[in-house]
Amino acid sequence: MLVLEQLKFFAKTDRIALVNREETLSYRELDARSNAFAAWLLNTFGADRSPVVICGDKETDLLCCLFGALKSGRAYVPIDSVVPEGRAGQIIGDVKPRVVVDFTGRMLDCDAVVLSPADLAPLLGGSAAPISRQYWVGDAGPAYILFTSGSTGRPKGVPITAGNLDAFCRGLLPYYPADGGVVLHQVSYSFDVSGCAVYAGISRGLTLFTVDHAMTGNLQELFAALGESGLTLWVSTPSFGELCAQSRGFSQELLPRLRQFLFCGEVLTHTLCDTLAERFPAARILNTYGPTEATVLVTAAEITEEMRRDSRTIPIGRAIDGVTLQLERDGAEVTGEEQPGEMLILGPTVGPGYFGRPDLTEKSFFTDPATGLRGYRTGDLCYQRNGLYYYCGRADNQLKLNGYRIELEDVEENLQKLPNIRRAAVVPVRDGDGKVQYLAAFLLLREEDGLTPLKRAIALKKQAAAYLPAYMIPRKMTAVKSFPLNVNGKIDRKALAASLEGTP
Amino acid sequence: MEQKIAEVIANLCGAGLEEIEPELALFEEGLLDSFAAIQLVMELEEAFGVSLDMASLPRESIATPAAIARLIREKLG
Numbered sequence: 001m002l003v004l005e006q007l008k009f010f011a012k013t014d015r016i017a018l019v020n021r022e023e024t025l026s027y028r029e030l031d032a033r034s035n036a037f038a039a040w041l042l043n044t045f046g047a048d049r050s051p052v053v054i055c056g057d058k059e060t061d062l063l064c065c066l067f068g069a070l071k072s073g074r075a076y077v078p079i080d081s082v083v084p085e086g087r088a089g090q091i092i093g094d095v096k097p098r099v100v101v102d103f104t105g106r107m108l109d110c111d112a113v114v115l116s117p118a119d120l121a122p123l124l125g126g127s128a129a130p131i132s133r134q135y136w137v138g139d140a141g142p143a144y145i146l147f148t149s150g151s152t153g154r155p156k157g158v159p160i161t162a163g164n165l166d167a168f169c170r171g172l173l174p175y176y177p178a179d180g181g182v183v184l185h186q187v188s189y190s191f192d193v194s195g196c197a198v199y200a201g202i203s204r205g206l207t208l209f210t211v212d213h214a215m216t217g218n219l220q221e222l223f224a225a226l227g228e229s230g231l232t233l234w235v236s237t238p239s240f241g242e243l244c245a246q247s248r249g250f251s252q253e254l255l256p257r258l259r260q261f262l263f264c265g266e267v268l269t270h271t272l273c274d275t276l277a278e279r280f281p282a283a284r285i286l287n288t289y290g291p292t293e294a295t296v297l298v299t300a301a302e303i304t305e306e307m308r309r310d311s312r313t314i315p316i317g318r319a320i321d322g323v324t325l326q327l328e329r330d331g332a333e334v335t336g337e338e339q340p341g342e343m344l345i346l347g348p349t350v351g352p353g354y355f356g357r358p359d360l361t362e363k364s365f366f367t368d369p370a371t372g373l374r375g376y377r378t379g380d381l382c383y384q385r386n387g388l389y390y391y392c393g394r395a396d397n398q399l400k401l402n403g404y405r406i407e408l409e410d411v412e413e414n415l416q417k418l419p420n421i422r423r424a425a426v427v428p429v430r431d432g433d434g435k436v437q438y439l440a441a442f443l444l445l446r447e448e449d450g451l452t453p454l455k456r457a458i459a460l461k462k463q464a465a466a467y468l469p470a471y472m473i474p475r476k477m478t479a480v481k482s483f484p485l486n487v488n489g490k491i492d493r494k495a496l497a498a499s500l501e502g503t504p
Numbered sequence: 505m506e507q508k509i510a511e512v513i514a515n516l517c518g519a520g521l522e523e524i525e526p527e528l529a530l531f532e533e534g535l536l537d538s539f540a541a542i543q544l545v546m547e548l549e550e551a552f553g554v555s556l557d558m559a560s561l562p563r564e565s566i567a568t569p570a571a572i573a574r575l576i577r578e579k580l581g
Contacts, residue, residue, distance in 0.1 A: 217538050223559040239539070246542050247559035402539050438540070440518070454519035454528075461534040475540055476518030 037068025056103030078189035139163035153413025157355025167348035171320030181232035237403025266400035289316035
């Protein structure tokens with residue numbers, strides 16, 4: 001596996017792999033601590049290669065555990081600390097791990113060995129010989145399984161193999177600075193865009209500059225930290241970029257060494273590109289696109305001034321090396337300029353399918369009979385113009401909010417678990433650019449609760465937090481006596497969304 | 505001013521105007537997250553013609569309607 005080879009290589013230098021607040025971790029330490037964890041896994045569980053579940057935020061040792069799992073031939077399953085216990089429990093129930101590394105201090109109810117940070121410390125600090133390649137995760141073996149929002153109300157697992165990640169690194173690294181530098185490590189481990197730092201960054205010998213949840217939620221602290229970071233490569237969702245750009249202090253003066261922005265995970269707006277081009281004259285902007293199922297990203301475009309001035313949306317770019325893209329409509333390939341079709345991805349970054357769900361896998365994954373390439377139907381509508389792809393929407397109810405991938409049915413199913421909710425309809429509220437601003441829920445109650453709208457919203461949000469991570473809890477919760485229906489007798493989501501238009 | 509601030513907040517979290525009390529804890533009650541807070545600050549800038557910078561605002565300064573009113577008064581001088 002490329003990233004493990006490179007880790008071994010940079011462990012012979014004095015480079016720093018990770019900066020996390022006051023802590024630093026050198027490549028040498030990362031290599032040694034991950035060897036120690038791998039050795040412990042191999043000694044304790046032998047040939048049983050069940051995945052390792054890792055619950056946490058951005059703890060320094062989390063990175064050591066993750067590479068340790070890979071060196072021992074095991075996949076890891078990251079569960080972010082913002083995921084509520086019940087939802088984490090569902091994931092653990094599906095994965096059936098032998099060991100759970102838990103940085104959150106929650107009492108997880110499971111049969112596995114649970115390692116707390118205190119248990120880990122002596123384990124990672126022990127000395128271990130380098131782990132021979134024969135134990136590493138093989139090309140076709142899963143390296144991680146990420147759980148994303150599923151339309152049934154249960155998270156859906158997406159395994160990605162070591163071979164997929166190697167292909168991703170080979171495709172992305174040509175866009176990275178040739179040597180050294182500091183990359184932003186803000187994206188959650190449970191969201192695959194973090195791979196731009198963890199896999200591509202470590203493969204290039206970069207230093208990961210950590211921004212954890214607490215820092216993301218406190219701009220004052222964040223800006224103070226960024227000012228000391230020496231950051232050269234920015235990686236985030238456009239939403240996090242917008243959150244920072246809202247402050248005028250977000251400029252080249254704050255980050256004098258910054259040379260590149262890399263955005264992934266949702267639509268990049270003209271407004272953000274223009275702001276950054278003005279405030280960071282020395283940095284180029286790279287827009288990218290890709291679904292978790294095909295390993296982080298499969299297209300890239302450097303955003304030029306011409307693209308910024310163009311009235312059409314910001315392009316997602318062209319296929320990275322090794323990836324083949326095709327647009328399809330009604331079963332036929334779309335080749336014409338500006339003709340929209342569903343984006344199909346073919347090549348070595350396409351994953352094996354959904355974890356334990358052959359039915360879902362068969363619907364979206366395929367093997368191309370002509371080329372033998374693995375393929376994935378994204379459900380994203382795109383068109384092509386002058387060799388560049390442009391994104392133009394989804395064919396279903398999946399959406400991106402602040403970079404998070406959300407299925408509306410997932411939110412609805414979970415709200416319907418609350419004691420007084422009979423039926424929930426959730427709609428996205430968009431701004432003028434078509435970007436989702438927030439979610440709004442319309443609710444049929446089982447019985448009158450006698451609460452005012454605000455008191456009810458506060459109570460429901462608290463209850464919902466037991467089932468949903470904060471980013472999936474609708475900002476507005478409105479009780480209704482009935483739902484408007486469309487001609488097919490289904491809930492008219494357009495009418496519901498229209499009732500909120502013009503409100504922030 | 506308090507009225508206008510209450511309007512902005514009520515709109516933002518889908519509540520009735522009369523429910524927005526001065527000491528309502530916007531973050532603690534789960535009414536605002538960091539993205540909604542950005543929206544709030546932008547609405548306040550527009551409503552009062554003041555310039556507020558998120559990166560130099562402690563969270564406490566926008567944690568309740570009363571705190572927001574103090575902040576705006578200070579900015580208006």
